[in-house]
Amino acid sequence: MNNTPEQLHHDEMQHTLRDVQSLLTRRKLEEDLVHRQEMRNHELVENLVHKQNVVRITEKLNTLHPADIAYILESLPLDDRLFVWDLVKADSDGEILLEVSDAVRESLIESMAPAELVAAAEQLDADELADLAPDLPKQVMDDVYLGLDAEEREQLRAAMSYEEDAVGALMDFDMVTVREDVSLEVVLRYLRRFDELPDHTDLLFVIDREERMLGVLPLQRLLINDPDKLVGELMVTDMLCLHPADKADDAARAFERYDLVSAPVTDRDRRLIGRLTVADVVDYIREQSEADLLGQAGLREDEDIFASVWDSVKNRWAWLAVNLVTAFVASRVIGAFEGSIVKLVALAALMPIVAGIGGNAGNQTITMIVRAIAMDQLQPGMFQRLLRKELSLALLNGLVWGGLLGVLSIVLYHSWSLGLVLTAAMTLNLLLAAFMGVMIPMTMYRLGRDPAVGSSVLITACTDSGGFFIFLGLATLLLM
Amino acid sequence: MNNTPEQLHHDEMQHTLRDVQSLLTRRKLEEDLVHRQEMRNHELVENLVHKQNVVRITEKLNTLHPADIAYILESLPLDDRLFVWDLVKADSDGEILLEVSDAVRESLIESMAPAELVAAAEQLDADELADLAPDLPKQVMDDVYLGLDAEEREQLRAAMSYEEDAVGALMDFDMVTVREDVSLEVVLRYLRRFDELPDHTDLLFVIDREERMLGVLPLQRLLINDPDKLVGELMVTDMLCLHPADKADDAARAFERYDLVSAPVTDRDRRLIGRLTVADVVDYIREQSEADLLGQAGLREDEDIFASVWDSVKNRWAWLAVNLVTAFVASRVIGAFEGSIVKLVALAALMPIVAGIGGNAGNQTITMIVRAIAMDQLQPGMFQRLLRKELSLALLNGLVWGGLLGVLSIVLYHSWSLGLVLTAAMTLNLLLAAFMGVMIPMTMYRLGRDPAVGSSVLITACTDSGGFFIFLGLATLLLM
Incomplete structure (x- = not known):
């Protein structure tokens, strides 16, 4: 995912949203016009003004980060939302589906054909797929599952086997691992072979041949130390290791307390199986606090403001x-x-x-x-x-x-x-x-x-x- | 701050807390015993069992992260809290004061002598000091201010000049900056001169000679690219730049949306003046959601569960x-x-x-x-x-x-x-x-x-x- 979208600022987002809304309003006015003229000028309007509008909305949307598109979709009533969704549906629609709220996600998925859903789901990592899976029709999930390799299937199975509020349901599988007996020089050369590092990589995980966690090498230790030193000398061994069955609440508190960016998730034998990042923790905290606020008034969380x-x-x-x-x-x-x-x-x-x-x-x-x-x-x-x-x-x-x-x-x-x-x-x-x-x-x-x-x-x-x-x-x- | 304390896990924390509580209870029982025997065995008990207990609590506490000590202090009623606080007061008490809730902080500060407060405040960075300042007696702040150098005074003044819910009040000043016309090799050598990098350094800030932001160099680009390349070729120029007067709410949403770890804070002339990190954002989100929950019932936030x-x-x-x-x-x-x-x-x-x-x-x-x-x-x-x-x-x-x-x-x-x-x-x-x-x-x-x-x-x-x-x-x- 791209961390540096062009349209970042709140005011700019509001501006973009208003732009999209006014384009949508104009589109509706024109459609009304066409209707009132009993379709006489239908083709003219359809071909010129209307299509220009659609093109402009689409161009606007294409410059946006998936999270921003999600925000715009959430801010639009159902009919406008589905119209805009049709325009953006493309290579990032899997990510957009992940970003929107539950209620909005449901409305978007209902509007999609099975083939589109399969294409969207196939863009996602196993942990993301696990988040989306409960909302997808069974037939779609079966198709997606067939397209996965053995490791991804195992990851998907693992991620889906935990309770919604367990660390296992929030973790991802984007770990960069190194061995303890190599020098920092070797690690630096190894990293240069990557096209990109996973988001929120602040730690490299040091494991042995059985994939057991020996420690973590913070990137900052990698950067400030002499390249001749060994990973084993510099790694931290008393780090926080989460277990997939741990409560997400407890993990969130640990992230808050110790200001963590990522933490390894290990099984009972200390074998590395995933990692938790602060981005997932932030999302979890926000969702929880919303659920608390709504829960006090006896509301569940999945009603958005445009719900029927x-x-x-x-x-x-x-x-x-x-x-x-x-x-x-x-x-x-x-x-x-x-x-x-x-x-x-x-x-x-x-x-x-x-x-x-x-x-x-x-x-x-x-x-x-x-x-x-x-x-x-x-x-x-x-x-x-x-x-x-x-x-x-x-x-x-x-x-x-x-x-x-x-x-x-x-x-x-x-x-x-x-x-x-x-x-x-x-x-x-x-x-x-x-x-x-x-x-x-x-x-x-x-x-x-x-x-x-x-x-x-x-x-x-x-x-x-x-x-x-x-x-x-x-x-x-x-x-x- | 140390990211990797020994006692990390929730269950372990609960265990530690129970340990401290049972030591405290035993201390009270013994004191009662001494009182009931009309002080006859006073010196014997005082010297042996009681002191052993105090030593054991102190040892336990010394192994803990400041955030964990804060948690224990928050979980204890006032008299026990002040007893424990007397045992831990040492080189980390400034950080502990930052970690505890407002109400608990007030109770701790009331129990401290001005000289102790000055010593505690002097351990802190300017941005942390700004958070603590409203709770400190004026005389203490004046003393602390005299001990700061010109740059720190300016930072403190800047941090304190913004509303509580503005980015300026949350930002810190721990930026690592580089020039655009140097190679990655030079940057890597420059970083090796550091004893440690600031927490949450995922970006290096690229500035010109007037301290104006040109872009950011993500550590991951530094790591995966050829050391001969120039910073200017690899830096990201369309990053999120916050302004100190921006609302913290908007900044928090941007961090959530784009999964940021840190972001530069600049003035109107794009001059770099600070940075915001996800750790501060997480704290802010948590505080806000609490305030919302309490506010609905017409409560302000500064009543802890042990308040009088x-x-x-x-x-x-x-x-x-x-x-x-x-x-x-x-x-x-x-x-x-x-x-x-x-x-x-x-x-x-x-x-x-x-x-x-x-x-x-x-x-x-x-x-x-x-x-x-x-x-x-x-x-x-x-x-x-x-x-x-x-x-x-x-x-x-x-x-x-x-x-x-x-x-x-x-x-x-x-x-x-x-x-x-x-x-x-x-x-x-x-x-x-x-x-x-x-x-x-x-x-x-x-x-x-x-x-x-x-x-x-x-x-x-x-x-x-x-x-x-x-x-x-x-x-x-x-x-x-």
Whole structure:
């Protein structure tokens, strides 16, 4: 892949995108024109203006890096996207398919004929192919597989055999290896035989005859040392070796912590099988942080902003349905106290305050805990300490804010006892929110589930039903 | 910085952390023992077991990478943290201070004497110093400044003059430069005079006598080409040049898109002034994604999990106060309809369903939009299309889920008209949620504010007050 495209800058990208969009708009206007003139001038327009436009869009696109074309495709609605995709489909369409988001990729693949897909897939390395494979029709994958040599087949099989969030699924196979008993001079001569080195080559892997990792030779050691020295003298032997089954999260943290550019991936016998690069790690971190953000609202990641209403429904319905059930439960809790509400209608007006503040505070707590889990900062022994802290905070907030609202309600409703019940209920509900805000993500985490997913819906369910029950219950006990 | 620490692996780190924790626990147990025996055996224990423990913790820590020590410090509560910090404070404490989170850094700096801080700061490069400077007492910075040479002072001034989210604040000054009219052989000889190359050196910067960027020579071109060739023949001239005032977000996306390891930073005259590396970009991406996640719940980023209750109050009170006001407004909306509720108490039980589902759906919409803005996928012309899509989705959801709940309420309350009002109110509130879910982040974005901050609180405020008003208003109009 080319690291130095011409159109690099953000403003330039925006400019290019606007250019493409205005060309597309003009194309549509002209098509409308043709339609309105009942196709009379059809051929004239088709031949002159329209084709000029298409040529200009195509020229523009041909100067772009695959990642930039991916960005433009993602920024266009479906019909424009497929029109542009038809123009660029060429030797880089495999790479473009890798760069676009899942939802956009699906829309592009749907528009392609099997033969085109096979041609696109054949341009890719085994590790890239493994990323694309789940989205390709089985027949296409079978065809592609037949075209691979034995080593590539083995690599593809290996890359596809790991979980999506394992190092094995992210690694590539572009390793440059050297022996320990040669001089740097020999290594330098060996490298000059390459047409190009793999991207992100900052380390040469030193292996023995059984392909076992002995160490790594950083390029910078190769460059600053005397060419007569031996690889074995200069190699680093206490480097990070990843295993393909390692969690990608852990590997990403190691890259962050130690500022790595690449790291070897080895099997249990320390045999070199691949490498992980910072480019894959960056993509992984970005995808994860998006998934976290969306997950909290109960969304999956594969809805792009141009998704059809129907795709959006599929993405969002599950948590809405959960929310419907929890809201219905909360409603029944209130229903149980209808007698009290009829006697003192102020309860109906005040109860959403108790529930709302509880939900908000609970969301703050749960967000803190989810983040700490994501950052791997939560140790087993910390549970009690955290709970104590959040409960103290809730007590303080309850007395201060609850007290304030209690006073307000006394002013509004001229009832001291109602004010006290409100303050007490708010404090208790904030304590419940703190308790559940710690318990929900910790429990999810212990069950091996992602603590971020739907956490917001769950905590709100607790604080709504709980808040109504506490407030109306206290009021029924003390005021009726 | 050393890229190849001994203790690299996640499991090993966890193991080390547990070791340190159990040593700390044992130390505390022993201290308790001494206290309970009324200090009688004080000197014996102090001299033998206790000191052995301290020595073992210190030995353990001395083998660790600064980033790992930072991780351990972040994972310990304040008293243990300061105890461990006293043991490691040594030649790497400047780097450790850079690695820890803001909140933990504050707690460490508070515990240090000015002279210790000066010593720690003096170990750092100008760009690192700029990161630390805002947290250091003024007197300490003045002392450190006096110790810098003219070039370092200029670099520090430059690095500190940019906004936190600008490329200038993230760049470093570790550039290796070459001239275009020399051969690769000369470059190779020049590099051998270095003791070490800066981390993440994948490009040599080619400059003229006025320090203007002519191009970059990737190390891989240096390695694979004939040493007789000239730098000028092989350099890449259409590389990405960042400006120090560029947004870090845009730079991070460029690094992601083009899989960069480093990029030059130049001024308006194309004079080379610094470089940005992928390590800084990875840190930036991680910090941003955390801030997004926390911001949605109305939290700022500098509260660590061990923060005191008081620090947590300061972090969380602002949005809780906002929420209190919005909840109070919602309560007054209900108060305005007390007459209707007394006549038909079922309204009190059903109204939170309308508000709750609206809030949940609104949060889904707002999360999608905030994410699209963060990914730079939102073009000006898209507004109407998005709004149309979200409104269609809301209409569909309202008719389906609202219809379902309408039927349920007919079964529960034996009133057809109440069921119809519930369905209509849910549909209208979902439409309101969709409208505000698009408008709130778009407006924040146009006003140049972070659309993620507090978005969840704001949308919930709209759907609560709006939901109560719509449902109770419809009921009053149609059922009373």
